[in-house]
Structures are given as structure tokens and as C-alpha cells.
Amino acid sequence: xxxxxxxxxxxxxxxxxxxxxxxxxxxxxxxxxxxxxxxxxxxxxxxxxxxxxxxxxxxxxxxxxxxxxxxxxxxxxxxxxxxxxxxxxxxxxxxxxxxxxxxxxxxxxxxxxxxxxxxxxxxxxxxxxxxxxxxxxxxxxxxxxxxxxxxxxxxxxxxxxxxxxxxxxxxxxxxxxxxxxxxxxxxxxxxxxxxxxxxxxxxxxxxxxxxxxxxxxxxxxxxxxxxxxxxxxxxxxxxxxxxxxxxxxxxxxxxxxxxxxxxxxxxxxxxxxxxxxxxxxxxxx
Numbered sequence: 687x688x689x690x691x692x693x694x695x696x697x698x699x700x701x702x703x704x705x706x707x708x709x710x711x712x713x714x715x716x717x718x719x720x721x722x723x724x725x726x727x728x729x730x731x732x733x734x735x736x737x738x739x740x741x742x743x744x745x746x747x748x749x750x751x752x753x754x755x756x757x758x759x760x761x762x763x764x765x766x767x768x769x770x771x772x773x774x775x776x777x778x779x780x781x782x783x784x785x786x787x788x789x790x791x792x793x794x795x796x797x798x799x800x801x802x803x804x805x806x807x808x809x810x811x812x813x814x815x816x817x818x819x820x821x822x823x824x825x826x827x828x829x830x831x832x833x834x835x836x837x838x839x840x841x842x843x844x845x846x847x848x849x850x851x852x853x854x855x856x857x858x859x860x861x862x863x864x865x866x867x868x869x870x871x872x873x874x875x876x877x878x879x880x881x882x883x884x885x886x887x888x889x890x891x892x893x894x895x896x897x898x899x900x901x902x903x904x905x906x907x908x909x910x911x912x913x914x915x916x917x918x919x920x921x922x923x924x925x926x927x928x929x930x931x932x933x934x935x936x937x938x939x940x941x942x943x944x945x946x947x948x949x950x951x952x953x954x955x956x957x958x959x960x961x962x963x964x965x966x967x968x969x970x971x
Contacts, residue, residue, distance in 0.1 A: 687965040688780050688809055690745070691716050692957045716949075717751030717967075718744050721766060721775035731760050739766040743779035743918040752949055754969050764924045767931040777938035777964035778813075778931070779919060785814035786923050788864045788886045788914050789821065795862055797822030800880070802853060805866030806842065807833025810888060812963050814864050815840045816936040826860070828853050828867075836962045840939060854878045864888070876911060885911040939963035945970065 695716060697707075707713075721741040724734050734740060742763035744751050766775045788810075789795055801818045803811050806827030818825045819841045826844040827837035834845045846853050848867075854874035863875060863885045875885055917923070930936040941963045944952040952965045 687952055687956050687961075687967060688718055689956060690718060690780065692953055694749070695953065696957075713749045715748070715750035715753065717749055717753065717756075719776050719779045719781075720744060720751035720756050721772045721778075722756075725755065727760075733760050734763065734765075739772075739775075740764065741766050741775040741779055743783070745780065745918045752946070752967055762919060764919060764921070764928070767928045770931055773940065773943060773966050773968060774938045776966050777940055778927070781809040781964065782813040782817075782927050782936070782938075783918060783920065783923055784888060784914060784916055785810050785817055785864070786927050787916060787920070788888060789814060789817050789862065790923075791884070791886075791915075793882070793884050793910070795821045795823050798824065799861035800824050800826070800859070801862045801864070802826045802828065802858075802860040802878070803842075803864045803866075804828045804848075804853065804868070806837050806845075807962055808866060808959070809961070809964060810864075810866050812836070812840050812939040813936060815842050817930065818862075820930055820935040823862070826853070826858075833962055836939070859883070862886070872911070876909060879909045879911075882908045883910075885909070886914050887912070888914045888916075940966055942966075943968055 694711065724736050724738045724740055726736060727734055740763040744756060744758055744762060747758040747762045750756050795801060795818060801823040803814045803825065805811050806815055807829035811827065815825050815827055815837065825842050826846060827842035828846045828848050829837060830849055831847050834847060837845045854870050859880040860878060861880050861883050863879065865885065866888045868887050879885055941961050943966045946967060946969055949967055952967060955961055956965055
């Protein structure tokens with residue numbers, strides 16, 4: 687489960703309805719991340735065969751992962767990482783790819799650099815902490831009081847409780863900021879960047895979307911700011927993630943597993959921001 691499932695269900699932010707349906711959702715099903723076994727393939731499919739274990743992201747292919755069966759083009763899927771069970775694999779596609787892409791780009795993270803992850807205890811954050819650590823970064827995680835122990839357990843070197851401290855007011859400077867909870871003034875976030883630092887926002891609310899409009903004007907000079915250029919299931923990124931997963935350097939942190947009938951309960955927990963890591967739905971045997 688992802689926050690995107692809740693956003694689509696509630697039709698938010700409202701401007702997104704231009705693409706997802708003005709009066710009602712264009713897609714009648716929910717669910718983006720999926721993991722399972724290939725049951726059938728079309729005649730032009732070259733990467734997969736019946737019986738292959740796969741995982742994937744249905745964001746660009748009609749959704750519908752909250753079901754016993756899902757159908758999509760082979761570009762939506764990748765081979766399931768070896769040693770990863772289906773429950774763990776289902777937690778990976780959207781959040782881990784977002785984290786990976788948010789920490790890469792034209793200025794890849796170098797060993798010893800300082801990385802701050804805002805919203806580090808949610809869906810994307812635990813993956814981001816582990817990926818940044820695998821790249822040799824010194825990682826600071828920001829979230830609420832209930833998620834401090836989780837961030838430490840995942841590997842964060844430093845944690846900040848946003849209910850007690852504003853990370854933009856500490857005087858610390860960071861080489862990379864990955865922001866999933868962009869509620870600080872954009873200029874304050876920019877001042878928190880070191881020289882040649884990079885700020886990447888993963889937007890969610892209308893406020894976030896408005897702030898995106900300002901980021902190109904704040905990217906002059908050596909410090910760069912922008913929105914995540916997300917590419918679901920990009921093959922090279924998924925291959926790099928798979929190597930990290932198979933090496934044990936990155937793993938999903940699952941808060942709870944729900945049955946199909948419990949999806950409304952899981953959506954409520956996701957919507958309220960109470961999930962510590964990922965929520966996963968199992969279809970049953």
C-alpha cells in the first residue's frame with residue numbers, strides 16, 4: 687500500500703483530477719504495487735514465462751493490484767529479487783524506486799556526504815535511509831516521535847523529531863535533502879543545503895504542488911532544487927535496487943500485513959500517517 691492509493695481514492699490533490707477523472711475516478715480499482723507468479727503471457731512477451739516470480743508497479747497501467755489477478759505490459763514488471771518473499775517484494779516497487787531515483791541523478795551521492803530525509807519513517811523513507819547508507823552517506827532522518835526508534839533501527843546516524851525541532855533551524859547543512867513532507871518554507875529548505883547541495887521533493891498535497899512552481903527560480907547557482915523525476919519500474923534503477931536487495935543492504939520494513947477484507951482498515955491507517963514502514967495486503971492462498 688502507498689499514500690498514492692489514498693490520494694487516488696480521495697481524489698487529491700484536486701488538480702490531479704484533470705488526469706485521474708474530474709467527477710469520478712477513471713480507474714475503478716485500487717492498488718499499485720504487486721508481487722506474484724506469472725499465469726499467462728502474450729505472444730510478444732520476451733522477458734517472462736509462465737511460472738516466473740515477478741513484482742511490479744501498475745501506476746501507468748490501470749491500477750488494480752488489490753486483487754487476485756492483475757494484467758499489464760511486461761514493462762510494468764521485473765523478476766522478483768532472489769531471497770525475497772512475495773510479501774516483502776510487494777512492498778518494494780513504488781517506494782523503493784522513488785527513494786532510489788530521489789538519491790541519484792546528475793549529482794550522485796558520494797561517500798561521506800550528509801543526507802537528510804524528511805518523512806523518513808513512512809513509505810519511501812525507510813528505503814531512502816538504507817540506500818543512502820549503502821552509498822556511504824551520513825544520514826539524518828526526520829519524522830515524528832513515534833518513528834524515531836524505527837529510523838535508528840533502519841540505520842539513520844541522526845534523527846530529528848519534527849514535533850520538537852525544525853531541521854531548517856539547526857544550522858546544519860546537507861549535501862542532499864529528500865523531502866516527502868515538504869511543509870517548510872522553500873527558502874528555508876534551500877538555506878539548509880550545502881554548497882552544490884541538491885534538494886528533491888516528492889510532492890503530495892496542493893501546497894507541495896504550488897511550491898514546485900518556485901523551485902526552478904531557486905536553482906540558480908550551485909544549489910539545485912526540484913521535483914522528483916519519477917519513472918516507475920525504470921529497468922536500470924530496478925536492476926540496481928535488486929542488487930542491493932539481494933545483497934541484504936536494503937530490505938523492506940513492513941509494519942503490518944492485512945487480508946483482502948481488511949483493505950479499508952489499512953487505507954485508514956495509511957491515510958492517517960500511522961504506518962511505520964509499509965503496509966501489505968495478502969490475497970491468501
